[in-house]
């Protein structure tokens with residue numbers, strides 16, 4: 300079921316057990332815009348069925364927040380203009396060359412091009428799997444794009460991110476709502492979960508400049524300003540204590556700088572920044 304955020308903004312909450320991210324819907328007087336296309340045609344279909352129950356203008360645009368499979372594999376289901384930034388477009392080209400039959404999928408899993416979970420979802424939720432081909436996006440933008448859905452402006456912008464280099468956000472200024480995709484998360488490299496330390500402050504600045512009051516995250520649904528401020532504060536405090544690939548040193552430094560033990564979140568972030576040093580080394 301869709302959650303109604305305001306008269307013009309809805310979202311389908313993330314479903315973690317199926318690796319389904321949050322999907323968004325913004326409605327103007329003429330057209331509607333969707334944020335992320337779902338992790339499969341089945342996910343997209345369920346979203347479209349929910350939208351069909353509402354009296355909203357037709358979906359003209361689908362914005363993909365980044366080129367991770369769970370955010371775009373449903374894109375063929377939308378009879379709409381797909382919008383991506385230039386880097387996302389480049390990353391999607393690999394997926395457009397993929398075949399989706401079992402044998403090909405197993406080859407990609409073996410080569411670690413896709414995850415076993417991704418293969419499982421494709422096999423379960425793409426009905427015509429053997430002939431499936433991912434379509435190409437329609438609009439490729441650089442930096443920023445503004446769309447008017449009819450008395451409803453959407454700002455679409457590529458921002459700096461600790462998750463991927465191709466992160467796009469969608470901001471609806473008159474509602475102070477921002478769809479972040481996975482931008483605010485960390486990333487996994489060679490099996491190590493890490494936050495890219497050099498991008499943390501630039502990313503926070505990029506996100507805070509919009510003055511949003513409600514934040515939709517790819518795998519968390521919704522956060523308010525207080526929750527995001529706590530999240531940023533814990534990340535920043537953890538980051539400041541990490542200057543080497545040693546977790547012990549980082550914890551020691553954290554205690555000296557803050558006069559207390561790190562909480563569970565901060566400990567998790569300390570490890571993630573330490574992992575960033577390990578990956579960079």
Ligand SMILES: [Zn+2]
Pocket residue numbers: 365367462481
């Ligand atoms: Zn992602």
